[in-house]
Amino acid sequence: MNAPTLPYALACPAPLTESDRILIGHGSGGRLSHDLISRLFLPVFDNAALRAGDDAGVVQPNPGTRLAICTDSHVVWPLFFPGGDIGRLAVCGTVNDLAMMGARPLYLTAGFILEEGLEMGMLARVVESMRSAAAEAGVEIVAGDTKVVQRGKADGLYINTAGVGVVPLGLDLGGVRAEPGDAVLLSGPIGDHGLAVLAARGDLGFTVDAVSDVAPLNHLAARMLEASDAVHVLRDPTRGGVAATLNEIARQSRVGIALSEEAIPVRPPVNAACEVLGLDPLQIANEGKLLAVVGPDDAERVLGAMRATRYGEEAVRIGEVLAAPPGRVLMRTALGGTRLVDMPAGELLPRIC
């Protein structure tokens, strides 16, 4: 639902029709997802929080309280993968969506859809993993729900987590706030989550030494916001990867973004697997990384704060915000050229989160 609302429609194909059908790509965080959201959901559910198109809606139930509210359903397959599982993913994904709005995540809900026949031991492992991730993030799971569907009507289990956090009065992060001159920071190497899940499916024909980065980023985000009041945008590059996330920000703020290919960290095994598979690491989902757009004078200070935290040790500056071309992300390649980094189409890696 949290999608760019601006010039994107210009680039869209023909309108959705009644007889169109949902494709796997509608769930992959790329162009098809954005079409669906901007054409089918947003015009109907229209309100200010949704229109902002950020990772969580920000609302104010009373003058002294600002809340960030978000939701994510998790359908990752397989349920367990190197570095994590659907339970850790469900908690961290929602904690991170709140943290990206500058919120202190406080409360989560957990809605389980279980397939008849699921082993109780497997469910217990997932629940324990959720507990552990919630404890690390410092959030409580304050409400829950369990539904069961017949065999063949789900795939083991799906988990929805919604989250509520408190946003400090006066703090205003959002995809519309990138300004020409701002630095673009990345908290560490990209692509690990997507490759770890893909490898865990066992159908690659070769092994990949990738471990999911799935982690709660709220403590990292808090240190960054303590270090500077010039943090303009925080966003975690999940489905659609860094490519989708930076395209969203470029469109929301009507700015250009220029990246330096050499500056973007990718671990060697992830890079090698991407080359074999024809995948672009920029389009691969991460679950424990964030992108930040920060005023240039504070960039080094914020990087220092990031590097002092567990999940930001490998933080780097990867690019800058330009006045033009608006809505576009460009990459200066290692060979000295420039290429366009487009919004992924979306059929890349289904059920990655």
Next chain:
Amino acid sequence: MNAPTLPYALACPAPLTESDRILIGHGSGGRLSHDLISRLFLPVFDNAALRAGDDAGVVQPNPGTRLAICTDSHVVWPLFFPGGDIGRLAVCGTVNDLAMMGARPLYLTAGFILEEGLEMGMLARVVESMRSAAAEAGVEIVAGDTKVVQRGKADGLYINTAGVGVVPLGLDLGGVRAEPGDAVLLSGPIGDHGLAVLAARGDLGFTVDAVSDVAPLNHLAARMLEASDAVHVLRDPTRGGVAATLNEIARQSRVGIALSEEAIPVRPPVNAACEVLGLDPLQIANEGKLLAVVGPDDAERVLGAMRATRYGEEAVRIGEVLAAPPGRVLMRTALGGTRLVDMPAGELLPRIC
């Protein structure tokens, strides 16, 4: 997750083991659901809001703000049925869980799990139905998420809605607050939703003139709370019906509840279908009814307030709270006898909501 936490364990069978498997009955709101929640989820996610075992968790993010937070995943089949559809159900179910805590529902999230191949026109109808129900309730859908799974990994679509509402300072509703002498009120006839969905499946072999009662009850609840400060418990009898809900309250408050069979309204076609099918209307899910436990001196005033609202016109008094037997619900039958109204076992009507 919102389940009795008290003497229930005493009545439970052997502990869950790793090799046990999820059964359809674990999702039906009866005894198996309660086992799963009280043994597998509650001990792991332990916190005060969950332990209360009410329809929503109540938390206090700052001294001036109390929030109710809840979640429900919806897997009803078929997606459309007389009187409603999965979209209206998803909005009303969550609005009602908030309203049952005395909260003013404000914000909803919507998480969609779509099956590849779903017709866009069907999704659009569901989304429009959600918009309409949200407008009726006066809530905004402030965050959303869309995932897609392969054909055969869902059943059209599943919708999770989580909700956030504001609870007035000083208001304290909850299943633990029933007191001997209190009146038990019911907002109207029971069983319509369950029978409407069952009939829509088309495999009964006969038709049932039942229309789901699915409706937002927040305005009804607000009028009741304005009329009296002796409303002790509000709860909507969804999965497991009036039988499950009153058993929960009896256990939470360690009181007995005595019902008068003649006072409980059931529409003739619903009653007739239940007789043919061997179903007990007390165990059938409702989606637009509430039960209230109210101090005896205020019962008539609260009934009057209920009857002045759209969804409370047929409100009646159906019983009273007793000091004993604790944790039990008894029914005075039309023939002058007394029978135990037990917690349903739970395999009754899968995927009713």
